[in-house]
Amino acid sequence: MTQELVWRIAGGSGDGIDSTSQNFAKALMRSGLDVFTHRHYPSRIRGGHTYVEIRAGPEPVRSRGDGYNFLLALGDSFARNPQEDAYYGNEEVKPLAENLDELREGGVIVYDEGLVDIDDVPDFEQRVEENGWHVYPMDLRAIAREHGREVMRNTAGVGATAALLEYDMEHIQGLMEDRMSGDVLEANLDILQMVYDEVEEMEFSHDLRMPTGSHDEEQVLLSGSNAIAYGAIDEGCRFIAGYPMTPWTEVFTLMTQHLPEIGGISEQVEDEIAAAALALGASHAGVKAMSGSSGGGFALMSEPLGLAEMTETPVVLVEAMRAGPSTGMPTKPEQADLEHVLYTSQGDSCRVVFAPGNVAEAYDQTRAAFRIAYDYQLPAIVLYDQKLSGELRNVDESFFDREPNPDLGATLTEEEIAEAAHHASGKFQRFQHDPDNDKGVSPRSIPGQKDGRFLATGNEHTPEGHISEDPNNRVAQLSRRRRKLESIREELDAEESSHQTYHGPDDADYGIVTFGSQQGTVLEALDRLTDAGHDVRAMGVSDMMPFPDAEMTEFLESVEQAMVVEMNGSAQFRGLIQKELGRFGPKLNSLLKYNGDPFEPHEVVEGFEAIIEGDEPAPTTEFVPAAGD
C-alpha cells in the first residue's frame, strides 16, 4: 500500500493554485489523513512559477518529503512570450518543466495539454523514460471551458488527481458544497464528474494510490500565521497596528479580519515606525497589543523596540523572516534575521525572542510571548519565517479548547495604587528599584487610574519615572531590568514542558541542533539516520532569548559532535550557541542553506554523513566544519 502522497500543483501566480491546494489538503484531512503543505511562489502578482506541495499520509507529517510523487501541471495564464536567452525562460512550460527535477522515480504527471506544449520541455520524453514516470496529458482547459469557465481548470486537475488515485470524490465534493453555491458550484461539480469519468476510461500504468487513514478526533487545518493570530486572540490581544509586508501580512490580515468582530482594533498606518509606536501607545493605555513586520519593516521598528525596553512597556512583535539582506527575495524563506532581532536597537537588549518550530508551537509560543511580555513588562518577539507562515498542518481541534487569558500582567488596581509608594512629587513609583517580587518587575498603573500617574521615558529614570543621570539609580534600574531576563529563564526552566524538542536516544554519540521552522525537517532526517543505523539525537530550539543555557549545555555535553542546521549564510544560530556557552565550538559543525528553498530531509542526512563519513554534502547546502581545537 502506498505510504504517502506528495502532490504538487504547479501554475502561475494569480491562477488560484493557493486556494485549490488548500481545499484539496482539507479534503485529504477530512478523509482521515495527516497533511503538510509547502508553498513556493515568486515576488510577482500575476504569472511566474508557483507551486504548492501537499504531503499526506496516515501518520503525522512534520516536513516536506524528499521530492514528490504526483505532479499536476496546470498552465500559467500570465506566462510571457519567451525569447532566446530570456531572463525568465519559457514561462508557458514552467509548470511542467521547472518541477521535473524533484519528481521521484515512478511518479505520476498530469498536465494540461491545452496550455503546455511538451515539445518545449527539454528532453521530456527521455526523462520520462529514464525515471519511469507515468504521464497523463489531459486538456483540462477545454473541459473547464466546456462546463464552466477557464479558471475552473484547477477543479478539473483536482478531479483528475482523485480519479487517478482512486480517491473517493465525496470529500472534494463536500468541500465544494461548503465553499460555493449556485451556478459556480454546479459547474465545478460537473467538471469534477466529467474528469472523473474521463479518467475512468483511461488505462492506468501507475501503482500510486491515495493512502488511507483515520483520525481519532476532529481536525483543523491551519498555517503558522493562523496559529500566531489565534494565540494572540486567546491571550486577549485586541489591538494590532501594522503596515503590509510579505510574509508578515498574513498575520496582520488575519488579525484585521477577526478583530472588529470581537471588538478589537486594527490599524494600518503610515509606516512601521508608527506601527510599533502605536502598539506601545495602546499597551501603555492598558490594552494588550501587538505589531510586527518582516525584514526592512522590522528594521524600522528598531528605535521603538528600544523604547519599549526602557519604558518597560509590554508589547508583542512578530517577525516573519524572508531571504535578505535588504529587499532580498521577498517570497523566499530564510533564517537570517536572528541576530538582527536579538540585538537591534542601541544599548543592552532586554527582550524575549521565541522561534516556534511548527504550527502548534507557533500558537503556544505566541501565548507565552504575551504572557511574559505583560508579566515582565518587556517586548517579546515571535520569530518565524516565510516557511512556517504559510505552511498548513492539521491539528486536533481540541488543542485549541483552552481558556483565554486577558490578564494584563503586572498591573495594579486603584486600591493597590492607593497603598503603593508615591514620591513627594505626587507621582506613583512605577519603577521601583527593588520591587517586592524577586523578579525585577515593578507593577504599573494605567493612565486614567486615580493617583497612578507616572512618567514613562526613554531616558534613564528614577522610580517615579523622572529623568535621572544619577549613577547609582542607573545601576539599580539597568540591573533590575536585566534581572527580568534571568527570572524569565528560571520560570521557563521550571515549567513542565520546555520549548525545546528532543528526538532520539539520550545517549547518542552525535547531535543535530536546529531552531525555528527547520525542526520538522530535522526530525524527519533523524528518523532516516536512525533507520540507517546512526546513533544520533536531535534538538529543536525555540528559546532564543533568554537562551536555554542549561538545556543546551546538557545536550552538547552528551554528544561527541553536533551539527547545527540553519537557513542562512553566516551560521547565526551556531554563533548564538557559542556566544552563550563560550565553548563547544570545536564540537560544532554547521550545515547552512540560503538559496531561498528550505532544507529537504535528505540534505540534512547528507550533511550529517559529511561529518562522520567525510562525504560531500548536498550541493545546495554549505558545510562549515568545526574549528580545529
Added chain:
Amino acid sequence: MTQELVWRIAGGSGDGIDSTSQNFAKALMRSGLDVFTHRHYPSRIRGGHTYVEIRAGPEPVRSRGDGYNFLLALGDSFARNPQEDAYYGNEEVKPLAENLDELREGGVIVYDEGLVDIDDVPDFEQRVEENGWHVYPMDLRAIAREHGREVMRNTAGVGATAALLEYDMEHIQGLMEDRMSGDVLEANLDILQMVYDEVEEMEFSHDLRMPTGSHDEEQVLLSGSNAIAYGAIDEGCRFIAGYPMTPWTEVFTLMTQHLPEIGGISEQVEDEIAAAALALGASHAGVKAMSGSSGGGFALMSEPLGLAEMTETPVVLVEAMRAGPSTGMPTKPEQADLEHVLYTSQGDSCRVVFAPGNVAEAYDQTRAAFRIAYDYQLPAIVLYDQKLSGELRNVDESFFDREPNPDLGATLTEEEIAEAAHHASGKFQRFQHDPDNDKGVSPRSIPGQKDGRFLATGNEHTPEGHISEDPNNRVAQLSRRRRKLESIREELDAEESSHQTYHGPDDADYGIVTFGSQQGTVLEALDRLTDAGHDVRAMGVSDMMPFPDAEMTEFLESVEQAMVVEMNGSAQFRGLIQKELGRFGPKLNSLLKYNGDPFEPHEVVEGFEAIIEGDEPAPTTEFVPAAGD
C-alpha cells in the same frame, strides 16, 4: 618634583567650562606637557553639574588618573533654587560639593566664594581636615566683574591655578592673544594679572607645582571627533549627510564647517533614514560619502545599511555610542551598541566595524574604513563613544603629514567598461559571480559613464543587476559578498601593523582584553598591575568585524585566565569573542561598568585582583566570573 597635574574645572553647563579647559590644555601642551582631557556634563543646555578634567605630565598620558589633585570650583550661573528633597539637589554648591569624592589627599581647592557658600557643602571643614586638602577661597566673580565681565571669572580661575602652581603665565597669555583681541583681550589679561598678583600675596600650604616637560616636535591638540573628521577628509570624503544627535553631532559639525571650504557638500536632512540614504546616493554617483549618528539615530539607519550591503554601495558610517537603551543618558559614555552595530538590519551582515582606542587610532581607522569601504564596496562603520568623541590629546603634528587618498576604489574607467562584460540586455555586468580578483569584489561603473549602466537593487540580483530569485544565482552572489569579509580579514592580517594593541610580556599568565575607548585606561591599569608584581598582558581590540580570530586565539591561548573589560551591562564584547572563537569561555571573566562614567584605572586593577585573589571589585563595577567548565 610633582609628576602630574590632574586639574578639574567645575561649574554649570553653558558657563564656558569647555572652552576654558580647552585653552588651558593647549597652554599646558605648548609648555611641553602631554595632556589628556575628560568631560562630564549633563543633558541640559544651561546649568547642571559639569566638569572637565585635564591630566598633564611630562610623559604620554593615555587615560584619566584615579582621582585628581587640583579643583577649580566655579559657580553655576544657572543653578536652581534648592528645595528640601530636591531632585537636583543644591545646584549652587555642586561645583564644589559634587567633586570632593575623587579629590586626592593633599589636593588643592580653589573656589569662587562669590558664588559658592561652603556652609551648604555637607561636612566640608571635616573632609578638608581628614584629607589634608589645601583650600583657597577667592572671590573670582568680583575680580571678573571689576575688570571685565562676570563670565571672565573663568579666566580669573585659570589665573589662580597658574599662580598657585607657579606656572609661567606666558603660555596662557599667548593663547589669549591668539584667540581674542581688543577690549576683551585687555580685560582678560588684566584679570589674569590681578589674580596672579593677588595669589602671590597669599601663603601657600601645598607642595603641588606644575610639572615640566618638553616635546621633540610641534604638537597639536585634538579630540576623537576631530580625528575622525580629519581621517575622512584625508581619504577624500567630500559629502556628509546627517541629523544632529549627541555625541555624533561633533563629527557632523566639524565636517560641515570644513567641507564648504574645500569644495565639499554637507547636508542636514529631515531624519537619519534620509541621512544614510543620501550618503548612499552620493556614493553611488561617485563621491566619497559618509553619514553617522548615535543611538536611536543609528537605529533608523538600519534599513539603508542593509541596502548598502546588498547593492554593494561603499559608505562610511560612524556611530558614537552613549548610554542606552533608547534615549538613555545622552551625554554619558557606554559601549552597549556593539551588537546593534554588528547585526542590525535583516539578513546576514556584510559590513566592517572598527572601534578605535584613542585619538590617533580614530584617525587611522577612519581612513582604513574608507579605504576598505571603497575597495570592497560595503558599509564600514567607525564605532566610538561619547568618551573618545570629546577626549583631547596631544599628537605630533607630523603624524598628519600624509598623502590624501581620494581613490574611489573598485571602479572602472570608461575605457575599461568598454572592454568589460555586458549582458545582451545592454547592461554592464557590475555584479559578476566570479570577478577576476579573488577578493569577491566586482568593480563598478559610475552613473554618467558611457555604457556603464546597470541596476542597483536591494533585491537579490543577477550580474547585471536584474532582480532574480534563481537559487544558483543567489548562492553565487551571497557567498561572493560574504567572501569579501574573508578577504578583508586576510588583508588586515597581512598588514604590517595590526589594529590591535598589546602591552606587557608575551608570556604573561593573565590577560586583560578590552575594546575601543577603554584601551588607554586598561594600559594604565596594566602598568600599575605590573608594578605591583602581577604577570599580566593587555590587548586592546579594534577590529570588531571581520573579527581578528587568529590574534585573539593566540592571545587567549597564551594566558591562563583573562578579564574582559567593557562599558555595558551584558558583556557584549566577551560574547563576541565567544561567538567568534567558540571556546575560551571558561577562561574569561568580565568586568563591566554601566553607570555612565568610564572606567578608572583603579577599577580595572581591583577587578583584576578580584579574579586572582578573589577580592571584591570596585562597587561601581560588576564582575562576572567565567562559566564553570
Added chain:
Amino acid sequence: MSAFNAIGENREVEREEFTPGIEPQATWCPGCGDFAVLKSLKGAMSDLGKSPDEILLATGIGCSGKLSSYFESYGFHTIHGRSLPIARAAKLANPDLEVVAAGGDGDGYGIGGNHFMHTARENHDMTYIVFNNEIFGLTKGQTSPTSPKGHKSKTQPHGSAKDPIRPLSLALTSGASYVARTAAVNPNQAQEILTEAIEHDGFAHVDFLTQCPTWNKDAKQYVPYVDVQQNDDYDFDISDRKEAAEMMYETESALYEGKVLTGRFYHDENRHSYGSEKRSVGEMPEEPLAERYHDADYEWERSYDLLDAHK
C-alpha cells in the same frame, strides 16, 4: 463602575495640581519660551476641570519634550518625532483619556513630519502642541525646518539654503480640523487657544512660538504680536478652508519678515473625529477597550470558536 476613576471626575482642579508636588523644577534656560507652554497648559486644563490622572501627555525629544517632566499627569516622554503615533493609539485604546501630544519643531515638522501629516489626515481627537522655536534647542542650536532661509548655525555656517516649511498650511492640507498659532509672549491667548484645542473634537494643531534665547532669539523678537482675531486688518472666516489657507500663507511668510501673527486660523466643527469614523464602520468598539480588561464579567472570545473555517 469604571476601572479608571480619575476619568470624568469633573471637579474643580487648581492649576497647582499640575505642578509636581516638589521638584523637578524645569531645567529650561532662563527666558525660554517653553515655560509659557507649561503655564498655559496648566491653566487650560484647570479651566477645563481635567484632573491630572485623566490626562496622558505624550512628548517627543528636545527641550520641548521635557514638558512631560514638569507637567503633573500621566506622561510618556517618547522618542524623537514619535509622540503622535504613541498618543493616537492611547486615545484609540481608551477614548476617555484626555490625550495631548507635544514636541519641538524639529521633532514634529522634521523627523516626525510624516506622522504629523497622517495624524492630521486621520483627524484623531487630540491636541498637538508644537513648540516652534525655529531651532533645534537641545542639540545646541542647529537649523530646524522652521528656521528662516539664510539662518546661520553650526550646521549651516553659510546660512540655510532652504525655505522653511509652512506648518499651518501643512496641517490644513493634511486635514487638521483645528489650526492655531500662539506665542509664549502672549500667555493669555495661549491659554485660551489651548483650551479650545483640547475641547475640540478632532485633531487640533497648535503652533506655539517659543523663543529660544540661548540659540536663536529672545522674547523681544516676538513682540509686537498681532492677534488676527483682534485686529481689523485681518478679516477672514476661520470656518472657511479657502480663506483660512490664505491667511495661513500670509502668516507664515510674515513671520520671517518680523511680523508675528497669531490666533485661530481654522476650525471645522463638522468633520468627524477618527474614533467616530472608525466606530461608524464597525471597526472600533463603543466601550473603551481599556475598560474591558477590568470587567470581570466579560466573556472573552476564543479562537476555538473561530475554527469552523479550518475544518
Added chain:
Amino acid sequence: MSAFNAIGENREVEREEFTPGIEPQATWCPGCGDFAVLKSLKGAMSDLGKSPDEILLATGIGCSGKLSSYFESYGFHTIHGRSLPIARAAKLANPDLEVVAAGGDGDGYGIGGNHFMHTARENHDMTYIVFNNEIFGLTKGQTSPTSPKGHKSKTQPHGSAKDPIRPLSLALTSGASYVARTAAVNPNQAQEILTEAIEHDGFAHVDFLTQCPTWNKDAKQYVPYVDVQQNDDYDFDISDRKEAAEMMYETESALYEGKVLTGRFYHDENRHSYGSEKRSVGEMPEEPLAERYHDADYEWERSYDLLDAHK
C-alpha cells in the same frame, strides 16, 4: 575632458534605446497602468535627447518600483519610501546627471511622505513620478493613502475610515515648483507632462494615475478624463499659487466622485533650485563633485593644512 562622456551628448536618441536589448519583460499584470509610465518616460527621454547612460532612475518598492528594471538607464531600485533621499544626493553629487525618482502612492505618500515633503521644500532639480493606483499593488491590494474613504480591502474589511491624502496640494504646500497629474489612459499627455517635468529646473512632481486592474479598478474607470488645460470649464493660471491651490483641491476631491481631472496645476519658473541656492551661499562647488575624483591634476586638500587651530 569629463570622465562621464555619456553626459550631455545631445544626440538623437530612439525610444527603443530605453528598452533593454532583450528581456526582462515587464512582469506587471495585463492591463496594468504601469506600462503607460514606462512608455511615456521612454518617449519623454527620447524627445529630450537624453542618453540612457546619463540618466539615473531611482525607484521605490512596489509594482511601480520595478520601473527601473524595464527602463534602460542607470537604475537604483532602493527601499520602500526612500527613493527621494537617494536620488537627490546623487543629483548633488553630480548635477549633470538627469535624475528621476519614481514609486507608488504607498511608497511616496505613505511611508515616504516625509521625504516627499522635505524634498519638495528644498526644490531639488529632479522629477518625481508617483504611480498613483490608489492601492498597495505588490503586497496584494491593501488600502493606500490615496484610497478613497470607504474603500474595502483585506486590511480594511469594513471600508477605510480615513480620508485620502491630497497629493497635489501637499506638493504645492511643501514647495514643489512644478505639479501635474496625468493618467495611464492618456499616454500623449503623460509624455508631454513628463517632458516638461524633466526640463523644469526644480522639483517636479507628477502624480500619475495608473489603474491596477488586479486589486483596484481598471482603465475604464479613469475614462473619461479631462485635461484642465484643454477644457474651458477650468480657467486658472498655473503660475498663480492661489489659483493652482484651488484647482488642485477641486481635482483631488473630484477623483473620488468619479471625475478624472488631469493636466498641469502649478509651474513656478522663478524659484531657484536647491543646487543653485546652495551654490549661491557657497556650500556647493561649481564643478560637479563627481568629476573631481577623475581629475588627475586636482590637489586634494589635507587635514595637515587645517591644524593651526589645534596648536
